[in-house]
Amino acid sequence: MAEHRVVCWDCGSNVEDPYVNTCPKCGGLLSVKMDLEPVKEMRPQDLRKEPIGVWRYAPFMPADPAQRVSIQEGGTPLYKTDRLAADVGIARLHVKFEGLNPTGSFKDRGMTIGVSHAKELGAKIVGCASTGNTSASLAAYAAKADMKCAVFLPSGKVAAGKLAQALFYGAKVLSVDGNFDDALNLAIKMADERKLYLLNSINPYRPEGQKSVLFEIIDQLDYEVPDRIILPVGNAGNISAVHKALQELEEVGWINKVPMLTGIQAEGAAPIAKAFRLESKDFVPEENPETVATAIRIGNPVSGRKALRAIYDTGGFSATVTDEEIISAQRLLGKTEGVCVEPASAASVAGLKKLLSLGIIERDEKVVCICTGNGLKDPDTIIKNSSSPIPCRNSVEDAERILSL
Numbered sequence: 455m456a457e458h459r460v461v462c463w464d465c466g467s468n469v470e471d472p473y474v475n476t477c478p479k480c481g482g483l484l485s486v487k488m489d490l491e492p493v494k495e496m497r498p499q500d501l502r503k504e505p506i507g508v509w510r511y512a513p514f515m516p517a518d519p520a521q522r523v524s525i526q527e528g529g530t531p532l533y534k535t536d537r538l539a540a541d542v543g544i545a546r547l548h549v550k551f552e553g554l555n556p557t558g559s560f561k562d563r564g565m566t567i568g569v570s571h572a573k574e575l576g577a578k579i580v581g582c583a584s585t586g587n588t589s590a591s592l593a594a595y596a597a598k599a600d601m602k603c604a605v606f607l608p609s610g611k612v613a614a615g616k617l618a619q620a621l622f623y624g625a626k627v628l629s630v631d632g633n634f635d636d637a638l639n640l641a642i643k644m645a646d647e648r649k650l651y652l653l654n655s656i657n658p659y660r661p662e663g664q665k666s667v668l669f670e671i672i673d674q675l676d677y678e679v680p681d682r683i684i685l686p687v688g689n690a691g692n693i694s695a696v697h698k699a700l701q702e703l704e705e706v707g708w709i710n711k712v713p714m715l716t717g718i719q720a721e722g723a724a725p726i727a728k729a730f731r732l733e734s735k736d737f738v739p740e741e742n743p744e745t746v747a748t749a750i751r752i753g754n755p756v757s758g759r760k761a762l763r764a765i766y767d768t769g770g771f772s773a774t775v776t777d778e779e780i781i782s783a784q785r786l787l788g789k790t791e792g793v794c795v796e797p798a799s800a801a802s803v804a805g806l807k808k809l810l811s812l813g814i815i816e817r818d819e820k821v822v823c824i825c826t827g828n829g830l831k832d833p834d835t836i837i838k839n840s841s842s843p844i845p846c847r848n849s850v851e852d853a854e855r856i857l858s859l
């Protein structure tokens with residue numbers, strides 16, 4: 455396994471206790487410091503002996519590949535989306551479709567590393583709070599690892615497919631009276647009392663697996679670094695993980711420029727975009743976040759400060775999109791590219807459209823939008839925003855009438 459240690463992201467001190475989620479000295483956020491000296495002896499092509507997926511990048515991961523808990527996560531397509539590009543008015547656009555992971559979202563990348571680490575520690579019960587996807591993913595990996603799993607979900611605010619997945623994989627599902635931020639506080643309290651091993655992205659190991667989405671994008675583009683990567687931001691773990699991956703690729707000398715990381719939030723749940731507008735390094739939590747994109751309905755993102763640093767360090771941007779813009783981008787992806795994403799995922803494309811129209815994104819930039827989750831997780835929203843099925847008698851005449859043939 456690659457050498458590594460856990461450090462405090464704020465004060466830099468080493469953290470020895472594997473069960474804490476914040477720095478015992480200063481209360482800061484944790485991070486994994488990888489020893490990348492062995493990677494400096496390698497070339498990117500050396501990794502291609504392994505199939506594309508999270509574990510191709512094992513030299514960047516703090517887990518033992520021989521002991522992995524895996525259901526073949528990652529290796530998702532990077533579509534060249536020419537029809538979508540023409541529609542929004544940009545020369546070159548790719549979409550990284552994370553909805554094709556085993557449980558239908560990018561969360562599987564983090565969970566393979568997080569649950570492998572939990573197993574190594576001998577954890578018996580793992581848990582998380584979730585807007586839906588994290589819980590679906592953790593439940594699946596816990597099943598694979600033969601661990602008990604408890605998930606804390608905001609009552610009534612989780613898309614049907616995601617709830618079904620957590621129940622299906624055998625997790626204990628606690629429907630918490632409150633929003634995601636309340637559910638996360640409860641899960642953290644349970645972890646602090648050592649009743650469960652927490653696998654939200656405040657855990658420093660899980661985001662390590664999420665770095666792999668960036669490694670794959672760069673690999674799939676043959677190390678031609680795009681100008682910009684756009685992604686939705688909720689609890690802010692993913693954009694922070696992508697930033698860390700970029701820093702590591704720079705450290706080993708495999709890239710010599712970084713894309714501008716651009717984080718998109720829903721207008722009703724936008725503490726990061728608001729902080730960016732104020733040029734602040736910290737954010738003000740929002741009490742009552744609300745959006746159709748329930749996956750990113752989050753007011754107090756645990757990795758919010760890391761996200762802001764990711765945006766500032768890469769010369770990126772943060773903006774909000776309305777629920778209408780999200781739904782319209784979701785439909786556009788389906789109509790032009792045959793790609794079905796959930797509303798939160800469409801926020802990246804909605805953000806691209808908006809920032810192009812504002813002149814913040816140039817029309818000749820090479821852009822990658824990360825679409826984080828599968829549209830089938832939230833069929834209710836799709837059905838609500840689509841036309842109804844047309845009743846048809848069992849006759850050719852009636853079919854012809856309806857189809858105006």
Ligand code: F0G
Nearest residue numbers: 584585587588688689690691692826827
């Ligand atoms: N897109 C989807 C589909 C998500 O499920 C999430 C987060 C995000 C984007 C935002 O990623 O939190 O790393 O900034 N979902 C979490 C969950 C909160 O519980 O499933 P982030």
